[in-house]
Amino acid sequence: MARPRSIPDAVIYDAVLDLLEERGAAAVSFGAVSAVVGLAPPSLVQRYGDREGMLRAALAHGWERVAAVTEAAEAAEESAQGFLKALGVAVRVSLVWASVGEGLAGERAAAWRAGVEAAVARKAGCKAEAAAMIFAAWQGRMLWDAAGGAGFRLRDAVKRIG
Template sequence: MSRPRSVPDAKVMSVVRKLLASGGERAASFAAVSQAAGLAGSSLVQRYGSRQGMVRAALVDGWSDLMARTEAAAGAAPRGAKGGTGFLKQLERGGGDLIALLAPRQRDPALRDLAEGWRARVEAELALRIGTGEGQKPARARDAATLAFAAWLGRLLWQQAGPGGATGLKLKTIVRGRG
């Protein structure tokens, strides 16, 4: 019978993502994660095999967390343009840093598939909210949702970049398609 883990994977994954966000790929070494998580480096090697395996596991876990946040935001946001704005604001709340960390890291095909699945889910939710008008064509709502997603993600990534990253683009302008 195996003994219980003294430090849960969720904590390790969080530490790895924080190190990635603050210092890039090289900052997430076994030594740095070991020190920050309070877990022996040998335990990390046993769990993840390699530094790349540990980083990949943290990114996969991050996409899972982001998809759960997306589902929660989708369940809470009403239909209509205001609902689209509310949906995106909920995704940003507590998830903006995670999105900024995950979006640029898609070299691995599996991570790219997770990113694509998340993008498609967000766009589908936006299309539901944008396309609620009388006589609105589904294709037009999907196109508007695609543009809204691209503008929103670009704005979010620039804001997360730090000082000087503000774009002045407002969510309601993005969702209503007047940007």
């Protein structure tokens, strides 16, 4: 079977984000992405220039999705807990983790965090410092859940902090 000539960027970005989540940043290579999407590595090189370019494009794509979900959840959810629960479905731990050291993507991660903390403060009726702690507890829970942990209840943390 012949390889497809064209694969939409979104499919490639999803493959990169999946590799990030499943095996970490070191696993993201033109060869690994090629194996997932069926596009030859030289075609990926032509499209993105280098591995970092492909990674940055995938992270930007991931943050665009996160921004859309965050905006919708902020408008739809009344409580801080409901808002964070709605976000938890869309926000990949690997996206946040990989973005921290990636220049523009890191700036997007920091801006998103500030926006989420502000929304939590409004929805929970608490001070910014308490919202920051709630955000940190939520992120901790996401990491713990991703690692297979159980038993951490965000609701309990919010009650203690709020």
